[in-house]
Amino acid sequence: MKKLIVLFMLMVSGIMLAQTEPIKVVFDVTSSNPDVHRTAAKHLRLMAEAYPQSEFELVIYSGAYKMVDRKSSVAGETLTDIVKRDNVAIVICEQTMKRHKMTMDGLIPGVGSVPDGIYEIIMKQKEGWGYIKEAQ
Secondary structure (H helix, E strand, O other): OHHHHHHHHHHHHHHHHHHHOOOEEEEEEOOOOHHHHHHHHHHHHHHHHHOOOOEEEEEEOHHHHHHHEOOOOOOHHHHHHHOOOOOEEEEEEHHHHHHOOOOHHHEOOOOEEEOOHHHHHHHHHHOOOEEEEEOO
């Protein structure tokens, strides 16, 4: 019985350590669907809160541009709060911004930009970041 308890304790401590190791995750959002925007924002918030020592980046491009539009975002309140966290970055593709005639002033405060959203994701993966495609 004593060996069983020790084995159980080792398994539990191993699981706990595995879940606290810092991770890096890039979220990819291209959908124009507001439900996808809400879900992606929720996933980002939950992950950032659960793993405060980890890093997260939300990359928005293509049809998802409204997700970070200050006036029309359905996830704006969540993103406004979550972008303030030290372990979260939210960025939009500058090519997408040009196509939709967006300016930095029209974005949710704290949202940044990258020259190319796809390139940003590829570089993050090359650096060992995990990848999550937010879609419906």
